[in-house]
Amino acid sequence: MTTMTIQDASRRSGLSEPTMRYYEDIGLIGPIAREASSRHRRYCDQDLDTLQMLACLRAMGVGIEDMRVYQANRALGAAAAGEQRDLLTRHAQRVETEIRTLGVHLDYLRVKAQLWDARDRGNSADEMNAKQQIEDMIPSLQAVIR
Template sequence: MSPTTGLSIAEAAERTGLSADTLRYYERDGLMLEAVGRSATGHRRYSDSDLRWIHMVTCLRATGMPIRDVRRYGDLVRQGEGTEASRLDFLRLHRQHVLAQLAEVQEHLGAIDKKIGIYEDKVLREGLDLERAPSV
């Protein structure tokens, strides 16, 4: 996509599910790999490459990566060839954090499932309303 055929900020926002303000913030805060292209009138034009990077940033943020670490990862990518091992290490470390978070969420989900099972046994099978039943 050339700057004249890229997506407007509104179109990029719709495509990515982010707000235009968030896209501007990503650019202003140095989270984009390169400057977003501009039309002849100065309006932002997002390329396919920009959208792929925004998707990656969104994935990293959604898995709990702090902005400063997203920026560090972006810096490694911008440096290009020769940083692949560092990028791999960086992503492996983040993956370990995500797996730990998942394990914790699964543990919490197990507790919720257990409680649901108790309610199902009491409420559905015995017709009791535990919220209104007199305490014993």
């Protein structure tokens, strides 16, 4: 069985070494095997698979408790398929909401940039047009702020 150091596992998973140690401490991974003489952690391929999965969940904004549930359900396999689906669907809906919110913010930033560009060029017609677009965006902005 191939094993790797914490540095190698960190580089390959995208998680920092302190995060990996924390995930082991709270039981999300491991226990991780240790070298007999030095007690340094040695990660196997299965550990790396788990770390990469946790890195993906973390990058998507999944919290520790849902990571725990996900891990427990992975071990249960098909018996927990419905719960896994529901957990992932809930997070997908949250991400979709964040994307919509970011889209509104992006549109606002672009129109504000157009406003300032028009001012920089001294083009009052373009400036008035940008002001009107911003005014039209207010309801969308207020909706995503709430």
